[in-house]
Amino acid sequence: MALHDIDELAIVDTIADLRSLATTGPWTMVRVLGYHSAGDGAGGLFRWDTSAWNSGEIIPGRSTPDDGGTRVVPTGQTSGPGLWRRVMASRDRLNVRCFGARGNNSTDDSDAFEAACFYGPVHVSDGSYKITRRITMTGKTSLIGTGQGASISANLPEDYILYAETGLSGLIENITFKNCTTKGAIYLGHPSDIEKGAHLWMLHKLRFWGQKGPAIVTNGVYDMNWSDIDIYHPEARPGSDSAPETDSAVIFLSGTNNVNIDGLHIEQPRYCGVYIASGAEISIQEGKIDCFGSLASSPSVAGFYIDGGSVRLSTFRFAGVVAPRVIMKKTASLIADETCIMGGGGNAPQIVLEGSYSDTGATYSSLRPTWPKIAWMGHIGYLGGNTDQLATCFIDARMPTPLKRKGKVTTASGGNIHVGSLIDLSADAAYDNRCSVASAASGHTDRALAWIDYTTSDEHWYSLVGVTASSLGMGVNADVFIEHAPHHGLDVKLNPVNFEYRLPIFATLLNTTVASASYDATTGYTTVTVAATFPKTEYEGRWLYTASERWHKILESAETTPDISTFLLPYDVTAEFPASSTVTVRTGAMVNASLQGDRVVWGRDDTLVSEALETLRRKGRGPNEVYPLADGA
16 A cells, blocks of 8 residues: 555545555545546545444445445444545535446446445446446436446346336436346336336436347336437347347336437337337337338337337337337327328338237126227328338238127017027137127128127027117028127327328238148139138138238139138239148228228228218228228228
């Protein structure tokens, strides 16, 4: 140890020298010239404090108040009173290097960051700081870096890096997270009571490079304003379940109330961009998800995955995303103003609605899905082109396949019918007590909502809603189809002025597998046989999708029977339908159409025609020009 003075002020080179300095000398103040070496810029002035140790100054997990930066306990001292305390003016702000951080990308800086986050406001100067364990942040935490020069790296695949659970507020600003593998670079949550959880956290000017796992994770926090969040080339957390909410979303917000982001740029997310769940509310002003039109650089799930949450966008753009731009489930809400742009390109729908009626219970009300609310008033990019570049549709509905059964009417009176033994046309499941009854005589376009009044082993009684059996051609001995599926609503508002091309609307009718495919050079048709049967009329004018999302229009059935399992497709496409591969039959129409409120609007002979959604539901499939999201679709 170099002792430069023995008067009331002693001068030493390092913090290690300070710890070794005798406390019985004539000095009461010590000038430390550096932390690890003299002149490294992390020294300071310390005085000997004879007070008893304050338990509130002891970092959880440590035995003394020594934080290496503001309080230094002499070597060998295990209890109070007495320690060296840094002398600072109230306006002074320390650097994380004053707590021992080296920033050389090899030495473990976890202790220093832990002490800095416990202390409060500190600067993070240029350097690459290696973190090897979770760092707990408090309401006092304030980390302000120098930008791209101040970076944090960590390999914590089963833990978080910066973690806040009980603090009320804090600040992380101008820091880069580089090549981290983690459950979340920043976690903001609450233990049990949301009023005691993390809120008012400010995240500004943060950059994430090559992040494996979520960049930001929240759980139950509220009232936060973030700005200038840039995330480049994020990927899923390796060796884990790639569920968007746990391992692969760039930003995951759950139960988060009132989060506002002013500037969010996500470049080439490989799995999922932003996941919003459990009623989370988020507003984004000025942002972009950019994938440069590359399938390999686009998310395999979606740019935004809104699972019951709410998103409001302004000046936001989806650019070159060759994947669904938005997936919406449950009570999801999406509102985008006139400044937003959703570009075309890639054989993927723009917005996907994922319905579900098996999540919460056995009654109809609990099984019934609530369709998301969509208000997209901004620009919608070009949806035309060939099958390789065509964005298949603006809205795609992915409801579970309806459970279909077939039977023959034994008794018909007014709005009541009795149906004999039913034949299952799809996999068995717990049937809902509300369903649709469709008349085979009218090609299933005449249908009605129905309640199951009574069921025996060989007879089923149905009450039709608002119609009589005779008006639908459901007399005695008539064939009918029973569709057990919820009857969903749809609340969509779009601005048709900004559509560059046409607005296709699709809904899934059936998921099945290929039994065989063969090409007839004489007719020019490929016959595809699938491992399921369905009413022939359900397939006319529909599309058959391969597992790779290429789609082909079904010209007609290759069978003349009412229930079919084969389709005719143009050209030789047998290579796209190998045996046992998955295919999906979808209904829809490529039309100049939009959805506004509760009406569908489409073009007919240079004029606009509109129809109420409820009217189209009662018709089952709508007019020839447009096929809406009908009941059971």
